[in-house]
Amino acid sequence: AQSVTQLGSHVSVSEGALVLLRCNYSSSVPPYLFWYVQYPNQGLQLLLKYTTGATLVKGINGFEAEFKKSETSFHLTKPSAHMSDAAEYFCAVSGTAGNQFYFGTGTSLTVIP
Amino acid sequence: GAVVSQHPSWVICKSGTSVKIECRSLDFQATTMFWYRQFPKQSLMLMATSNEGSKATYEQGVEKDKFLINHASLTLSTLTVTSAHPEDSSFYICSARETGPKGYTFGSGTRLTVV
Numbered sequence: 464a465q466s467v468t469q470l471g472s473h474v475s476v477s478e479g480a481l482v483l484l485r486c487n488y489s490s491s492v493p494p495y496l497f498w499y500v501q502y503p504n505q506g507l508q509l510l511l512k513y514t515t516g517a518t519l520v521k522g523i524n525g526f527e528a529e530f531k532k533s534e535t536s537f538h539l540t541k542p543s544a545h546m547s548d549a550a551e552y553f554c555a556v557s558g559t560a561g562n563q564f565y566f567g568t569g570t571s572l573t574v575i576p
Numbered sequence: 577g578a579v580v581s582q583h584p585s586w587v588i589c590k591s592g593t594s595v596k597i598e599c600r601s602l603d604f605q606a607t608t609m610f611w612y613r614q615f616p617k618q619s620l621m622l623m624a625t626s627n628e629g630s631k632a633t634y635e636q637g638v639e640k641d642k643f644l645i646n647h648a649s650l651t652l653s654t655l656t657v658t659s660a661h662p663e664d665s666s667f668y669i670c671s672a673r674e675t676g677p678k679g680y681t682f683g684s685g686t687r688l689t690v691v
Contacts, residue, residue: 499682506582506669506684507620553619557680564610564671564680568619 465490465556469567477575482541484570486528486554489535496537497555498528501569507553513537524548549574578604580672582683589660589690597655597686599670605650606672610680611643614667626653660690 470485488494495514499507511522518530528539537554554567579602589595599609607628612620624645625633632645642664644656653672657664669685 497680504667504685504687506580507671507682509681564622566619571617 465494465558465565467554467556467565467567469554469570471570472568473571473573475573475575476544478546479543482544482548482572484539484552484572486537486539486567487535488537488556490556490558492558494556494558496530498522498526498539499553499555501551501553510539544574546574546576548572578674578681580670580681580683582670582686584686585684586687591661591690592659594656594658595660595688597668599653599672599683601651601672604674606674607650608673609647609653610671611645611655612669612671614669620669657688662690664688665690
């Protein structure tokens with residue numbers, strides 16, 4: 464079974480500061496890991512994903528995440544926050560079979576001018 | 577890239593009526609589609625997995641007779657909320673999975689308000 468834990472339901476950063484959103488997972492099989500962003504009243508947009516290969520994954524809008532198997536983590540980072548980054552962020556995990564997809568509870572990112 | 581179109585984006589209906597939400601994969605075939613429900617400020621909860629040509633698999637606690645899912649073709653899945661009640665008001669999102677580890681593409685969601 465898979466599950467995802469996102470530490471911190473709300474994160475506030477100043478514009479230009481580092482963004483760090485935490486995600487830990489549990490999985491009995493090698494996982495696929497994803498980060499999605501959701502703007503109000505919209506669907507989810509894929510930021511990045513890890514399936515196999517390089518553990519540091521670069522995504523859109525300057526975001527990146529590193530898969531650390533030993534820590535069962537897949538934290539999302541961005542060196543410099545922009546006002547447009549304010550949104551809800553979801554970490555998700557699926558097994559390699561891709562039959563199910565589990566979301567974390569989400570982290571709301573606020574960017575302070 | 578893969579695109580999933582969800583329609584309508586918002587709907588208001590009277591209590592007791594039924595509402596159909598469509599989810600289409602525009603540029604790929606999706607043998608499996610998923611329906612989620614999202615309450616305000618909460619995460620997405622998987623309601624059911626829709627498989628083309630077969631019955632949907634519902635998550636525990638989801639009423640299959642209330643939330644009817646049809647996946648008649650490789651590009652279309654529909655969710656019908658039957659005899660809607662105000663507590664069914666929510667944001668419903670579908671997603672489709674491409675073949676291989678390409679992840680899941682999500683629709684833009686449907687805001688359902690039952691009055």
